[in-house]
Amino acid sequence: MRREQVQPACLSNVEPDRISCLPGHVIDQILSHLPLREAVRTSVLSSKWRYKWATLPNLVFDNQCLSVASQDHSDIKNKLLRIIDHVLLLHAGAINKFKLSHRDLIGLTDIDRWALHLTRRSIKEFVLEIWKGQRYKIPSCLFACQSLVHLELFNCWLKPPSTFQGFRNLKSLDLQHVTLAQDVFENLISSCPLLERLTLMNFDGFTHLNIDAPNLQFFDIGGKFEDIRFENTFQLSVVSIGLYLNFEINQNRLNGGSSNLLKFFVHLPHVRRLEVQSYFLKYLAIGAVPLKLPRPCVDLSYLSIRMNFNDSKEISTALCLLRSSPNLQELEVLARPEEQNVLIHPYCGEDEYCSCPIMQLRHVRIDGVSGTKPELDFISFLLLYSPVLERMTVKPIASGVTELMKELLRFRRASGRAEIIYQESL
């Protein structure tokens, strides 16, 4: 095939080629909805399309880059390496986002080289997921990159150089399966003044969480820690905390001492959505649990807690929260199955349910119950004090718990519109 001559205008059977004349940013948008491989392949379409892909703002290198799954890991590694080298070399313009997440990618030192190149191209979003192998040490050049707005790392080790001044423009930080030292963590958080979103999952190297972030709005952590303290976080609106460690409580701290719950809520006046997962409610229950918080959480509209119904302190904590959330609309309670014979605080029955406020709950979900007395008391309490309730869904831990069903039918309901849905676990 030879190069075709330009069609003379008199040939009317040639349809106009409109797409090639679209403005560059529109073409970028079209190509950005394609996987990177397909976008680069457009370079063979026509002479105008040879370099249209080269201004793509987002480069995502993932499992779709190499369609042929080869058995040979070094082969895949080499191919991936060549692809990334070539694409980065031929790319023109600013790179907005770089994501590297290939299942066969073991931490390569080439990543350091690419990171250096990217920091020179004013990269805004950097996502690195090392699926296999040990923690990858993040190169120091990345810590000097002040154009970063979003940083997402999976299976990495962060050890910034002593010259690290923080990320001036960082708004979103997502660290999962990472290792960093205690002081590194604190310095990282406090030196990113614009930080709005923080996600931390399965971290090690530090156990005390001191969160000092004035602009933080979204906070999601799950891991093993000893204590958590917020400072200056008055904008926090979505909080999800999971403590994956069933710790032994020091008996002295059990009932005396300052309440963790109080300390926790001092700096969270505007929280809208709160998720208390795993053993975090146990942590909050430490200390003298008040009947009600000094300052109600007026913005709280969604609450999800994982609770051990056999621990009356946890129930007290949950009730304190319910009393302090006048505008709560959605509630989710997940039962945490624990050894039933280890009764730290024997259940006191209806004594718990004194001073019950009228709640504005509309949707309630109870999961993992088996029909014990504490559970039934709790459900009955919810039904009695929620006049605007629309739906309650109860999912038992095992099927065929007919006692529970019978009780549910019997309970008095304050809301005439309430639907109680009993969801059989399959």
Add this chain to the structure above:
Amino acid sequence: MSEIDMAVIKPEMMKSYIWLQTSDGSIQQVEQEIAMFCPLICQEIITKGMGSSKNSAISLPQQVTPSTLSLILDYCRFHQVPGRSNKERKSHDEKFVRMGTNRLCELVSAADSLQLRPLVDLISRALARKIEGRTPEEIREIFHLPDDLTEEEKLEPLKNITDDPRIRLLNRLYAKKRKELKERERLKNVEIEEERVDERSVDDLLTFINGNDGDSKAVKTPKNKKKNRKKKDQQKNPSLKEDSGPEKKELNGHDTCDQSSDGNIIGETSNLTYEEDGTFSPKIDFDDGDMDDGIDPAIREKIDREVEDFARRINSDWAERMQDFLTSGRERTSTLSATNGNGYLRRHA
């Protein structure tokens, strides 16, 4: 409540209209709240106070023809109603983009000029869906793209973006190669007998390349030498690079003999390709073979042969010079291993 009722009962709630002028000069009246959905129109109304009368009609960008404007307004009319569910909106959007690719391109261009981002995003996705998973021929057919790249261009997407002199030299080589191919093509078309002659000469080349083992060895040895050479190069690299800038510019000025430019290319290709086997392969290997989708297998073979031939010619030239170099003077090695490598380059100047 119909419009008429509203006009009678609550005159202050009567809909206000905006005057818009499209690319062909025609002026039309449009409900203000719908037109305001487009940021550009909104801006014109608020900051410049335009559009309130026929005389001060907002003149829309030239990409907005009357037909595209009516489509855009339909889109705005649906979406500016607040009570619609996400499902409704999604299903409306899916139906909305069911039109020919040319219309979609016109529409996205118009929506972009009006800064109507949701519509631009919707159409971009629709166009991307038309590209995804298709072969280059299918895409060319759908979008009426001219197939005006030569086979070499399809194989070698290298561009001199950074004005690197090494790439400039490479591009010049490619241009030469392309010219040669064109010549061959032209000769083919002019005379049919010539066609056969050409084929035969290519066959000859084939047998020459693939024929005896002796020949293939001949092909291999230069590559081996090149490997050794490359190791030396790499040792010198850091020092070479410091002076490489001004030196190369010197060379470009000199384009005296072909051999010199070829020779320098060899030194440079070893830096560019990072490959040990010595072949030219600057293409991006997303699954080797996928980039050749549109080419006839017979022609592709021919091209492969020609590229191999080309590479072999380069390697063989270099091999000859290597022989010269090794036999002519041992004393030269000392200047070569000198840090600025001037000795090597002077030889070619």
